[in-house]
Each structure stands twice: as structure tokens, then as C-alpha cells.
Amino acid sequence: MSAARWAAVALLAAVFLIALAANLFAPAPYAKQFRQDLNHPPTQQYPLGTDELGRDRLSRLLYGMRISLLLAPAAALLSTLLAAIVGGAGAYIGGVWDRLTNVVINLFLSLPWLFLLLTVRALLPLDVPALTSVVITFALLGTLGWAASARIVAATVRDLRNSEFVLQARASGCPSLRLLLRHVLPNVKPILIAQFWISVPLFILTEANLGMLGLGVTEPLPSWGNLLRELENYGALAHRPWLWAPLISLVLVMSLFQFILSGEEYAS
Amino acid sequence: MSLRAIGRQLITVLLTALIGGLLGATLVRFAPGFGAQESDLNAQLSAEARQALHEQDARERNVLSYYAHYLGQLAHGDFGYSRSLNRPVVELLRDRVPETLYSIAIGVGGGWLLGLTLALPATWKQSPLYSTTAALITGVFLCIPSAVLALLFLVVGSPGRIAIALIVFPKVFRFSRNLLIKTYALPHVLTAKARGLSGLRILGWHVFPNIAAPMLALAGVTVSLALGAAIPVEVVCDYPGLGQLAWRAALARDVPVLVNLTLVIALVTVAANSFSDLLTPSATRDVL
Numbered sequence: 001m002s003a004a005r006w007a008a009v010a011l012l013a014a015v016f017l018i019a020l021a022a023n024l025f026a027p028a029p030y031a032k033q034f035r036q037d038l039n040h041p042p043t044q045q046y047p048l049g050t051d052e053l054g055r056d057r058l059s060r061l062l063y064g065m066r067i068s069l070l071l072a073p074a075a076a077l078l079s080t081l082l083a084a085i086v087g088g089a090g091a092y093i094g095g096v097w098d099r100l101t102n103v104v105i106n107l108f109l110s111l112p113w114l115f116l117l118l119t120v121r122a123l124l125p126l127d128v129p130a131l132t133s134v135v136i137t138f139a140l141l142g143t144l145g146w147a148a149s150a151r152i153v154a155a156t157v158r159d160l161r162n163s164e165f166v167l168q169a170r171a172s173g174c175p176s177l178r179l180l181l182r183h184v185l186p187n188v189k190p191i192l193i194a195q196f197w198i199s200v201p202l203f204i205l206t207e208a209n210l211g212m213l214g215l216g217v218t219e220p221l222p223s224w225g226n227l228l229r230e231l232e233n234y235g236a237l238a239h240r241p242w243l244w245a246p247l248i249s250l251v252l253v254m255s256l257f258q259f260i261l262s263g264e265e266y267a268s
Numbered sequence: 269m270s271l272r273a274i275g276r277q278l279i280t281v282l283l284t285a286l287i288g289g290l291l292g293a294t295l296v297r298f299a300p301g302f303g304a305q306e307s308d309l310n311a312q313l314s315a316e317a318r319q320a321l322h323e324q325d326a327r328e329r330n331v332l333s334y335y336a337h338y339l340g341q342l343a344h345g346d347f348g349y350s351r352s353l354n355r356p357v358v359e360l361l362r363d364r365v366p367e368t369l370y371s372i373a374i375g376v377g378g379g380w381l382l383g384l385t386l387a388l389p390a391t392w393k394q395s396p397l398y399s400t401t402a403a404l405i406t407g408v409f410l411c412i413p414s415a416v417l418a419l420l421f422l423v424v425g426s427p428g429r430i431a432i433a434l435i436v437f438p439k440v441f442r443f444s445r446n447l448l449i450k451t452y453a454l455p456h457v458l459t460a461k462a463r464g465l466s467g468l469r470i471l472g473w474h475v476f477p478n479i480a481a482p483m484l485a486l487a488g489v490t491v492s493l494a495l496g497a498a499i500p501v502e503v504v505c506d507y508p509g510l511g512q513l514a515w516r517a518a519l520a521r522d523v524p525v526l527v528n529l530t531l532v533i534a535l536v537t538v539a540a541n542s543f544s545d546l547l548t549p550s551a552t553r554d555v556l
Binding site: 231251 | 280284285287288291403407408410411412413414415416419422423492493495496497499500503504511514515518521526529530533534537538541
């Protein structure tokens with residue numbers, strides 16, 4: 001990995017740590033209202049100003065980043081696990097199970113990801129406590145976002161199942177479980193790790209889209225999605241440029257992910 | 269391409285769309301709050317009208333019988349009735365399909381035009397500065413949610429559907445650039461270059477036939493990508509298309525609209541993918 005890529009990793013880690021320690025860096029709690037300072041421009045007390053309810057924008061941004069940066073990897077872990085179980089198990093067993101797995105994967109991939117997410121999210125209760133909405137949003141990302149990864153995992157396991165070293169191990173009487181744990185899984189691990197890292201920025205972006213549509217994390221909890229909704233008041237953007245801060249921070253974090261991941265892509 | 273392969277693809281398209289529609293109906297049926305009627309709170313409705321609405325709701329409670337009944341009606345051209353928008357679904361689809369098709373055409377056409385316009389010079393020049401700049405431009409559009417991109421176009425007074433083209437273009441650029449670099453390094457293309465053939469002739473006669481099949485496979489993927497991006501773009505820009513209809517129907521839990529939309533969208537996506545699958549070797553499909 002090049003020096004520039006290491007720098008990107010370090011910067012991303014720094015952003016992650018700052019978001020993780022939001023309660024240390026944020027000037028105020030995310031829901032605290034300063035009712036005497038509604039829509040206040042940036043000052044030393046409020047570095048990014050306050051919103052229409054008098055809440056400090058910088059604090060909300062830091063807490064919002066914490067939610068997205070902590071829960072997107074959790075959702076990515078869930079989707080990668082599901083991809084490994086569904087795609088990997090089907091391809092490893094083979095025969096009817098492999099064909100059945102393929103049908104299920106193709107079915108999930110036949111609907112655009114956002115349409116599927118929008119439909120399922122809207123069918124769940126919308127009027128829920130903010131914390132429940134966080135769990136619902138990211139759990140849905142994890143449980144519905146596994147199909148593309150499963151397709152890649154299944155193709156890899158299928159190739160491995162028919163590879164010479166696995167056939168030789170099987171011919172030597174190696175038990176199925178040992179074959180899976182000692183020969184197949186170590187070779188699938190890099191694919192699973194790559195799929196996990198590819199899913200993280202995808203889930204952050206999807207949560208932002210859902211939040212813009214009013215189906216993501218609900219108030220008063222901040223997230224990148226619901227913070228971006230302030231951009232809908234686009235008449236105010238010209239004379240209140242600090243409203244761009246959530247978008248700029250999102251683009252910065254996503255660019256770091258893209259930069260790191262593109263290196264992996266070219267390397268492979 | 270044999271008739272058997274076409275037949276198999278057609279059956280796959282139909283089956284996937286039908287199962288997709290059934291899944292849509294099942295999800296709606298088991299969603300919390302299904303069957304709760306706003307009409308119960310409407311004092312202007314008579315007891316008979318409320319009773320009629322409850323009977324209609326009761327018919328939709330059994331997913332399988334609802335879906336079988338729905339498919340029977342569909343065979344006769346009856347797509348059902350939207351309770352939230354108070355109009356026949358077929359009318360809603362007829363009104364909104366052209367809007368979404370227009371958005372997708374702009375998105376796919378613009379994305380391909382932009383992607384190829386940047387990818388071809390990146391391959392010909394092989395300049396690190398050009399490649400880095402092009403990669404940066406595509407990278408930026410991969411980092412912005414489609415809804416925000418549409419909003420930015422509204423801010424500058426441009427049509428928001430251009431955002432769909434900017435969602436599609438990074439995928440086209442990255443795939444076609446990698447493919448073109450590999451193809452231009454093939455021995456027969458290098459020989460053609462060494463013999464002094466013009467750039468246009470090399471592209472048309474030696475490169476294009478090699479990249480046509482994988483590019484066609486990518487075309488299927490970009491239709492699905494554009495369709496997905498159309499949803500937030502139509503909602504944010506208030507375009508009366510299928511994406512906006514899906515959003516409204518999802519929020520209102522409008523069973524007939526959601527089932528029909530799932531069926532239509534699955535049909536379009538699977539048909540686009542199947543069409544490109546038919547013309548593409550399987551090795552190419554795995555890398556997309």
C-alpha cells in the first residue's frame with residue numbers, strides 16, 4: 001500500500017475516533033436547545049451555528065457521524081455474514097441447494113436496492129422512538145444488502161469446491177467439516193473482508209438517501225441522512241454556507257473510503 | 269443464440285417477476301398496522317361505506333388468495349385500484365411510466381456518453397494527470413447520495429434528472445476504461461498500431477468487436493442502477509414518475525400499487541439483465 005493510501009487510512013481512523021468520542025469533542029449534547037439562539041450563525045460558542053430549534057449544528061454533526069460510522073460497519077458485518085452463510089453454504093453443498101441459492105440471490109438482485117429498502121422500511125412502523133429507528137434502518141441495510149456479496153462468495157466457493165487441492169483432500173478422506181474449516185474458509189476470507197469494506201461506504205450512502213426521503217433515523221437523533229435534509233431549504237444555502245457542512249464531511253469520508261478501496265481494486 | 273436459450277430466459281424473467289410480486293404482497297400483508305383503516309375515523313362516511321371498505325380489506329388478508337385473485341384480474345387487464353390515490357392502478361402506471369422512462373433514458377444515455385467520453389482519452393493518452401483527474405471526478409460522484417445530487421441540480425436551476433446520469437457515469441467510466449486498457453494491450457491491436465492504422469479504424473475494427481459483449485452486459489446493469497437512482501431523484505424533484513409513486517405507495521401501504529410496482533420494476537430489471545445475459549459470455553457476467 002502506498003504512502004498516500006496509508007495517509008488516507010490514518011485520516012479515516014482519525015475521523016472515526018473523533019466521531020466515536022463525540023461526547024468529548026461536541027460543544028453541547030445533540031438534543032440540547034438554545035432557545036434564545038434559533039438559527040444562529042457560526043460563533044465561537046456555536047462553530048457551525050444552530051438549527052431552527054436552537055440545537056448546536058457541530059454537536060449534531062459529530063453525533064450523527066458517530067451513528068453512521070459505528071452502525072454502517074455493524075450492518076456490513078451482518079450482510080457479509082449472511083452472504084457467507086447463504087452464498088457459501090449453497091455453493092459448498094452444491095446440487096439443488098446451489099440452484100436454489102442462485103434463485104434467491106437473483107430474486108433479491110432483480111429489484112433495485114433502494115426500491116427494496118424503501119418498500120420494506122415503509123412497511124415497518126414509521127412512528128417509533130428514535131433509537132428504534134436507528135436499529136430498524138441499519139438492521140434492514142444488513143439483512144437486505146447481502147445478495148450482491150453472496151453472488152461473489154458463491155462463485156468463489158463453487159470454484160474452490162472444484163479445485164484440485166480440495167478434490168485431492170476429499171479423495172484422501174478429509175471429513176467435510178475439516179475440508180470446510182481448513183481448506184475452503186481460509187481461501188474465502190479475503191473475499192469476505194473485501195465485501196465487508198465495500199459494503200460500509202455503500203450503507204453510509206444508502207442511509208443518507210433514506211434519511212433524505214424521511215425513512216431513515218428519526219429526530220431528535222442525528223444521522224448524516226437527516227442532517228442532509230436541511231439542504232432542502234436551498235433558498236438559504238447561498239447566505240448560510242455552513243449548512244453545507246454535513247455534505248462536505250460525508251463527501252470527505254466517502255472519498256477516503258473510495259481512495260482506499262480503489263487501491264485494493266487495482267491491486268487485485 | 270438458440271431459441272431454447274431465449275425461451276429459458278423468458279421463463280426466468282416471468283417467474284422472477286411473479287415471485288417478486290408475491291414477495292411484495294407478502295411483505296405488505298405481514299407489515300405491522302396492516303388493515304388499520306383511516307376511514308374508521310372519518311365521520312363523513314356511512315356505516316355501509318365503512319363496512320364495504322372492511323370487506324375489501326378482508327379479501328386482501330390472505331396473501332395467496334389475494335395474489336391469485338390479483339393475477340386473474342391482471343390477465344384481464346385489471347391492475348386493481350389505489351385506495352390512497354383514489355385511481356385505478358393502470359391509469360397511475362400509464363401516466364407515470366413515460367416520466368420514469370424519460371428519466372432513465374436521460375440517465376443511461378447521459379451516463380454512457382459521459383463515461384465513454386472520459387474513458388476513451390484515458391486509454392489513448394495514458395497520462396497519469398488525465399487518469400487521476402478523471403478518477404477524481406468519478407470518485408466525487410460516487411460519494412454523493414443521489415437525492416443530494418438531484419437537490420444540487422435544483423439549487424443551480426438545472427433539471428434534477430441529470431443526477432441519474434451522474435450516478436450511472438462512474439460505473440460506465442471505470443468498467444469501460446479497464447476494459448479498453450486491456451483490449452488495447454491485446455497482440456492484434458498492438459500489431460494494428462504498429463502497422464500504422466488510424467486510431468478510429470483500430471477502435472471500430474479491432475477494439476469495438478472485443479468490448480461489445482461486456483459493454484452490453486454493463487448496459488443491463490446500468491438500467492437497473494438508473495431505475496434505483498430515479499426513486500430519490502423523482503421524490504426530491506417532484507417528478508410524477510414511478511419512483512415517486514413507489515415512495516407515496518410505500519408510505520400509504522397501498523397494496524395494489526406496491527404489488528404492481530414490484531412486478532413492473534422486477535420485470536424491467538430482469539428483462540434488461542436477461543437481454544444482456546443472452547448476448548454475453550458467462551465469464552463476463554461474473555466480473556460485473
